[in-house]
Amino acid sequence: MTTANVPGRAVKGCAHPSGCHTGTLPIYASATVGARLWLLIEHAGPWASHLEDCRLPEDVHTLIKRAASLGIRPQLIRRPDRRPPSGQGIHVMVADSTAPRPWIAEGVVASADDLDLDALMAGVLPESCILVSEPVFLVCTHAKRNACCARIGLPLARSLAEVLPDRVWETSHVGGDRYAANLVCLPHGLYYGSMSQAAAIAAADAYRSGEVILDRFRGRAGIPEPLQAAEHFVRAHTGELSVGGVAAESSRSDGDVTEVIVLGGDARFRVVVEPMTLPTPCGTACADTITTYRLVALDRLAPVLYATPVLT
Incomplete structure (x- = not known):
């Protein structure tokens, strides 16, 4: 085990390069449940173990605190080649992974007051941002949070950026250090873990084509883990791989057992x-x-038949 000290925090790491991070263990149903709305802020670093400990401009700290208070997930991002941000102002991206048609937008704001996060909460595009049509890929490289995220994530981010220039970003902790290297596909909030460089390229290509790859797929962020598991089992059963082709409609729990209706x-x-x-x-x-999930039962439901109205 590797540990290092930073002010007030401990850095974790894994001493076994071929142990936890090979994709041999099940990793489905592990996407971050609270990541429904996103705020990405470009900052070249360095990054402390936790965002509140980072040395950041006051406006950036204000945005992070405001986002966290609203339930928006804040992330610091930087380019894999470590280019500093260009121009003046704060480069931001906002995304809604739970909208009927998930979207991502970006802009440059002069101060924290220029980004309307209340609009994002309402599912509305902030005036200071414009929609972008290309997906964004985040690779966790947060070394001060967990050494494995940098050890495995850094080369992955750089190789993926060579294939998809300007669409790939290093990012701060996304949740699930044990699944490093972690890849997040926005705007849909699809999580992959234990990624090799080849697996990351395959997952990114699939996402750009509107599909998922089940190998090393952690799930869809923003929904409870049992629902992520149910969606995974339906995909595996049906072979349905389109991003929007599988969705949990309703659920109910009885103790540890959860019953989910999945389209x-x-x-x-x-x-x-x-x-x-x-x-x-x-x-x-x-x-x-x-912790993962076991499939107890999977049954196809009979289609609902509607009576044809009688015209009089």
Whole structure:
């Protein structure tokens, strides 16, 4: 286990390069539940272990605090080649992963007061931003949070940026250090983990084509983990890989067991899942165990038949 000290914080790391981060353990249903709305702020660094400890301009700290208070997920981002931000002002991106048609926009603001986060909360494009049509890819390289994120994430971010210039960003902690290297695809908030460079390129290409790859797919952020598991099992059962082709419609829980109704392609399914815990092969600071979900039942529901009205 590797640890290092920073002011008031501890840095975790994994001493086993071939242990937790190979994709051999199940990682589905582990996307960050609270990541529904996003605020990305370009800052070349350095980054402390937690955003509130970073040496940042006061306006950036204000944006981070305001976003966190509203339930918007703030992330610091920087270019993989570590180019400093160009021009004046604060380069920001905002995204809504829960909209019927998820979107991402960007802009440059002179101060924190120039970015209307209340509009983002309402699902409205802030006036200071413009929509962008190309997806954005975030690779966690937050070394001060976990050494493995930098050890594995940095070369991945750089290789992916060579294929997709200007669409790939290093980012601060996205959740799930044990799944490094982590890749997030915006605006839909799709999480991948334990990524190799080849796997990241394949996942990015699939996303740009409107599809997911189930290998190393952590799930869709912003929804509870049992629902992520249910969506995963429906995709695996049906082969439906389009980004919007599978969605949890409703759920109910009884203790640890969760029943989810999932739309998958042109059918609906009743999926029952329950949590289970597995030991990791390395047992380090990254993770002694992981919690995932077991499929209890998956049944295709009969289509709802509507009576034809009688005309009189």
